[in-house]
Amino acid sequence: MRVLKFGGTSVGSVANINQVIKIVSQEAKNDRICVVVSAVGGVTDMLMQCGLQAAKKEDYNPVFKELEAKHLQFVSELVPNDTEAVEETQGLLNDLNSLLNGIYLINELSPKTVDKLLAYGEILSSSIIARAMYAQGLDAARKDSRDLITTNDKHTKAGVNYKVTNSQLDYYFAKAKQQITVLPGFIASSATGETTTLGRGGSDFTAAIVAAALDVDQVEIYTDVSGMYTANPKLVKQAKPIESISYHEAMELSHFGAKVLYPPTIVPVMSKNIPIRIKNTMAPEDAGTLIHNKEGISDNPIKGLSNINNIALLTLEGGGMVGIPGISKRLFETLSNQGINIILITQASSEHSICLGVMEEDAGKAKNAIDEEFQYEISLNKIDPLSLEIGLSIIALVGDQMKSHQGISGKMFSTLGKNNVNIRAIAQGASEKNISAVIAQKDVKKALNSLHERFFEAQRKQLNLFITGVGNVGEKLLNQINQQQEYLKKHLNINMRVLGLSNSRKMLIDENGIDLDNWKALLEAGEPANLDGFHEAVVNQNQRNSIFVDITANADVADMYGKYLKQSVAVVACNKIAASSEFSKYSELKRLSKAYNAPLLFETNVGAGLPIIDTLNNLIASGDRVNRIQAVLSGSLNFVFNNFKSGESFHDVVQAAKAEGYTEPDPRIDLSGVDVARKILILARESGLKINLEDIANEPFLTEKNLNSTDVPHFFETLKEDAAHFEKLVANAEAKNHRLKYVAQLDNGKASVGLQSVPEGHPFYDLKGSDNIVLFFTDRYPEQPMQIKGAGAGGDVTASGLFADIIRTATY
Numbered sequence: 087m088r089v090l091k092f093g094g095t096s097v098g099s100v101a102n103i104n105q106v107i108k109i110v111s112q113e114a115k116n117d118r119i120c121v122v123v124s125a126v127g128g129v130t131d132m133l134m135q136c137g138l139q140a141a142k143k144e145d146y147n148p149v150f151k152e153l154e155a156k157h158l159q160f161v162s163e164l165v166p167n168d169t170e171a172v173e174e175t176q177g178l179l180n181d182l183n184s185l186l187n188g189i190y191l192i193n194e195l196s197p198k199t200v201d202k203l204l205a206y207g208e209i210l211s212s213s214i215i216a217r218a219m220y221a222q223g224l225d226a227a228r229k230d231s232r233d234l235i236t237t238n239d240k241h242t243k244a245g246v247n248y249k250v251t252n253s254q255l256d257y258y259f260a261k262a263k264q265q266i267t268v269l270p271g272f273i274a275s276s277a278t279g280e281t282t283t284l285g286r287g288g289s290d291f292t293a294a295i296v297a298a299a300l301d302v303d304q305v306e307i308y309t310d311v312s313g314m315y316t317a318n319p320k321l322v323k324q325a326k327p328i329e330s331i332s333y334h335e336a337m338e339l340s341h342f343g344a345k346v347l348y349p350p351t352i353v354p355v356m357s358k359n360i361p362i363r364i365k366n367t368m369a370p371e372d373a374g375t376l377i378h379n380k381e382g383i384s385d386n387p388i389k390g391l392s393n394i395n396n397i398a399l400l401t402l403e404g405g406g407m408v409g410i411p412g413i414s415k416r417l418f419e420t421l422s423n424q425g426i427n428i429i430l431i432t433q434a435s436s437e438h439s440i441c442l443g444v445m446e447e448d449a450g451k452a453k454n455a456i457d458e459e460f461q462y463e464i465s466l467n468k469i470d471p472l473s474l475e476i477g478l479s480i481i482a483l484v485g486d487q488m489k490s491h492q493g494i495s496g497k498m499f500s501t502l503g504k505n506n507v508n509i510r511a512i513a514q515g516a517s518e519k520n521i522s523a524v525i526a527q528k529d530v531k532k533a534l535n536s537l538h539e540r541f542f543e544a545q546r547k548q549l550n551l552f553i554t555g556v557g558n559v560g561e562k563l564l565n566q567i568n569q570q571q572e573y574l575k576k577h578l579n580i581n582m583r584v585l586g587l588s589n590s591r592k593m594l595i596d597e598n599g600i601d602l603d604n605w606k607a608l609l610e611a612g613e614p615a616n617l618d619g620f621h622e623a624v625v626n627q628n629q630r631n632s633i634f635v636d637i638t639a640n641a642d643v644a645d646m647y648g649k650y651l652k653q654s655v656a657v658v659a660c661n662k663i664a665a666s667s668e669f670s671k672y673s674e675l676k677r678l679s680k681a682y683n684a685p686l687l688f689e690t691n692v693g694a695g696l697p698i699i700d701t702l703n704n705l706i707a708s709g710d711r712v713n714r715i716q717a718v719l720s721g722s723l724n725f726v727f728n729n730f731k732s733g734e735s736f737h738d739v740v741q742a743a744k745a746e747g748y749t750e751p752d753p754r755i756d757l758s759g760v761d762v763a764r765k766i767l768i769l770a771r772e773s774g775l776k777i778n779l780e781d782i783a784n785e786p787f788l789t790e791k792n793l794n795s796t797d798v799p800h801f802f803e804t805l806k807e808d809a810a811h812f813e814k815l816v817a818n819a820e821a822k823n824h825r826l827k828y829v830a831q832l833d834n835g836k837a838s839v840g841l842q843s844v845p846e847g848h849p850f851y852d853l854k855g856s857d858n859i860v861l862f863f864t865d866r867y868p869e870q871p872m873q874i875k876g877a878g879a880g881g882d883v884t885a886s887g888l889f890a891d892i893i894r895t896a897t898y
């Protein structure tokens with residue numbers, strides 16, 4: 087004898103029922119089969135809705151009609167031309183309609199009536215399915231479970247009388263002749279013959295009750311997924327079926343919300359050591375999950391994650407509670423008298439407060455009852471009125487072997503913390519089979535995914551990028567990401583996705599990742615851009631490891647960083663404005679980055695893709711001390727001075743630099759040294775100095791006339807007028823066999839920028855094109871400085887610098 091249970095989706099359409107019949111006919115070749123069926127998917131909810139509407143004297147007909155049509159259509163397609171089947175089904179539907187009418191008339195829906203009403207779902211489905219099997223030539227007959235399973239009269243969640251039930255089942259199956267018996271799940275009857283139900287999701291339980299009574303070898307629960315997964319597959323895409331799991335682990339997971347198995351199901355089979363196999367009706371060849379008495383042997387002490395939504399947290403608190411025995415007893419008794427189920431309990435060791443998690447629907451009732459129970463203590467101010475918080479969820483980490491592993495809760499809470507998931511309460515079962523935490527319901531998806539990544543995808547980390555600014559550098563970055571995605575997965579175990587893009591006109595968000603082969607067209611078709619709207623979208627996405635990437639030169643964008651960091655969204659910026667703004671702003675951003683565990687990286691602010699800031703940070707972190715920095719940090723000024731020879735026109739060289747895009751549209755920004763000053767400012771700050779732009783000495787090489795020019799054309803005029811000044815600068819240098827370089831320095835806490843003439847042999851002397859160079863003189867590199875040299879501008883190298891910062895966030 088085998089017991090096979092098919093859930094709501096498995097019998098949710100004609101095609102699915104045919105698939106069920108196919109599986110059963112195959113299995114019935116070798117064995118007698120008991121098939122337990124649920125109501126057609128969604129029908130139990132529809133019945134409840136009709137009942138609630140009827141009790142409120144609302145029109146329940148639209149829903150009833152839908153339900154009626156669905157069943158009649160199943161009959162006509164599964165057992166065509168069978169008038170008996172139509173009559174039976176129509177008869178049941180008429181009875182159902184009369185019951186609803188009765189509820190409507192008396193305006194009341196008691197638990198007893200709820201059971202009568204909901205039972206129709208399984209009664210209808212089992213009758214149609216048994217007939218369909220018979221019509222397809224199987225030796226199948228239906229039996230009403232209410233004749234076999236006897237319970238107490240706790241309606242809507244009745245307790246089974248195993249003694250009576252087991253003998254009834256034994257007796258019936260000993261005599262039954264048919265190869266296949268179809269039983270409605272979920273329903274039973276009380277000793278007085280009233281219809282009862284086993285609780286929502288209870289068809290699984292029916293199968294287990296039958297299996298235990300008949301002592302079968304295995305129960306098979308067929309559903310719409312290929313087993314019990316490491317987390318709810320509807321919320322965590324990366325979740326995988328668990329191959330083998332112990333009864334206790336499965337019970338914990340289902341108790342904490344893994345709906346795939348109704349928690350009481352395990353009880354009857356566990357005592358008889360009968361394994362449960364969870365299988366997928368649509369993919370019966372998949373192995374599914376085996377639930378049995380062995381603790382799973384695996385490297386991972388965590389078996390799965392689960393969650394329960396719609397939780398309320400009740401906190402009883404007050405100075406008068408300390409040391410007084412009996413408070414908890416009264417509290418629990420009060421809730422138990424109200425029939426309220428407690429899902430989670432925590433008590434601080436100071437006994438100053440007790441925190442309980444219950445379902446939100448019970449919260450109001452719980453508060454009234456508890457405030458009444460402690461009325462006297464509340465009136466004396468010994469205990470505060472019960473505090474009640476809603477909108478919460480419980481997430482739980484489950485595994486038998488957690489007890490022999492240290493540091494799991496630490497990992498759990500640090501992962502949640504890093505992702506800005508606030509934990510309201512924590513509980514750990516004394517058996518250490520589960521650790522649970524109460525969090526805001528809006529954070530559940532992010533919490534489950536980040537925990538799943540941490541515990542099950544050990545090495546694979548997902549990075550979710552939101553990029554603003556898709557000009558030259560942005561486009562290069564997107565190309566690099568697109569090209570490297572597979573490499574990152576394979577070699578660094580990083581899954582890098584771009585979820586948001588924005589330029590000054592348009593923005594685009596896609597939670598599944600933007601197609602990088604087609605981003606331009608997609609962005610063009612996006613919504614109008616707006617900085618706050620983009621921020622809001624990032625926050626609403628609430629994705630783990632989110633990174634905001636700023637590839638603009640815009641002050642308003644830089645002003646948004648604080649907002650992102652406060653949401654634990656990392657910031658990677660090529661934009662220099664934030665890091666070179668007033669010190670107070672810079673240090674506030676650094677503080678937020680630390681406080682919210684969100685990296686703030688801006689390597690490309692200095693020397694484009696060269697690893698300058700990262701190297702500086704590493705030197706300091708390793709205990710070295712930076713005594714002096716000397717650097718050439720301006721590609722534009724390099725270009726100008728590499729091309730300016732004695733006898734030539736400085737004006738023409740600057741004009742050529744501008745024409746070739748080596749300078750800002752207003753070349754004075756480069757030539758005045760402001761841009762270089764910002765860069766040395768950033769390096770000075772990163773080496774620990776509290777300084778501002780005004781503190782940087784800037785000896786201009788331009789003339790008063792150049793600096794006072796009214797606009798760009800006028801500036802070029804003045805370059806011509808003051809040609810002699812520039813000729814003198816270059817001629818003096820050449821006379822000594824020197825070359826002119828625009829140098830930034832940090833020496834003894836003093837920063838400066840200015841034009842210098844450097845001798846042959848100096849590391850700056852041979853600098854080519856737009857190359858940058860930085861020399862770090864440190865305690866460990868006193869005479870021969872550490873040198874970093876290479877292209878200091880250009881789309882590709884800047885993009886690769888951003889890329890490196892993005893990867894750095896993954897190891898933060």
Ligand code: ADP
Pocket residue numbers: 092093094095096124287308309310311313314315316317318319320343344345346347390391392
């Ligand atoms: P049935 O109608 O077959 O009884 P249920 O809807 O009761 O099916 O249970 C199956 C559903 O349980 C899955 O579709 C999935 O959405 C949900 N679920 C939640 N947690 C898990 C989990 N850990 N593993 C598998 N499914 C889960």
Ligand code: ASP
Pocket residue numbers: 093094124125130131207271272285286287288289290
């Ligand atoms: N039909 C019932 C419900 O939806 C029982 C079940 O499907 O297991 O709760």
Ligand code: MG
Pocket residue numbers: 093287290345346347348
């Ligand atoms: Mg179910």
